[in-house]
Amino acid sequence: MASLIDAIAIKRKMLFEFEDTPFSCLEADVTSPTARGGQTLVRLKMRNLLTSAVFEKTFKANDKFKEPDLVIVPVSYLYSDGEGSHFLDQESYETLTLTEEMVGNALDLLIEGTLLQLHKYNGNPIGLQLPMFVELDVAYAEPASRGDSSSGGGTKMARLETGLEIRVPPFIKEGEKVKVATENREFAGRA
Known part of the structure; x- marks a missing residue:
């Protein structure tokens, strides 16, 4: 009880x-x-x-x-397809699938192998708990305006490997890894 x-x-x-x-x-x-x-x-x-x-x-x-029968399980992101998004339970090694509604817009922050936590209610997966920060590669960064390369003269748009677009400082270049805060989806530093 x-x-x-x-x-x-x-x-x-x-x-x-x-x-x-x-x-x-x-x-x-x-x-x-x-x-x-x-x-x-x-x-x-x-x-x-x-x-x-x-x-x-x-x-x-x-x-x-x-108290709810809620369990938090460590998982890693595998892939997404027509059935949903698939995660590997790091303890039992079983594959858990979440629907698009359960995952929401978290896929903007997930690449293969990302470690996070999955909530199970009465043994069934119901949602995700993202880490505070994720590290993603910059796939495209706008060129910095001339004279902007010094200390913090604004921001520019960058597209990350997942397709998410965020504002980054002018010194960030394509191919760099950046740290993104999952709560507000903002640049949090170089990785």
Whole structure:
């Protein structure tokens, strides 16, 4: 039997199960009553881990949630085809396939062999957790404007090996490896 979590104990980034669906808490706000006998309420901004939908809902402080049967598995990206995107479980060596909806726009940041984490709910793959940074080759970089090569005079557009286009400093050239932050898809430095 999974342990139960009180609504008032749910904090940011915690995982819980509500109506047989796994959720991640994005924000938690506790409202205490001013009158005696009033109920303490907890407003949760939460993300459905199956659909990625985000919404807010208010619960009583003593409402209980189950811990979801959620497992995070280390995987490496193999390839994508008509069936979906395929990943190799680094522990069991089985191939796990995610649909296009589950992967979302993460393919902009993935090359063959990229290590990341996959979420499994009740034994089935449901989504990915990207690393904070990925290293990708610059396939094309705009030529730097003359006089721009000194310290940081702006940015230019670069297309990475996955097709993702980002802004980079003028000194970055084709063929270089750059570090990209996965959260905002911005240049984070040379790799």
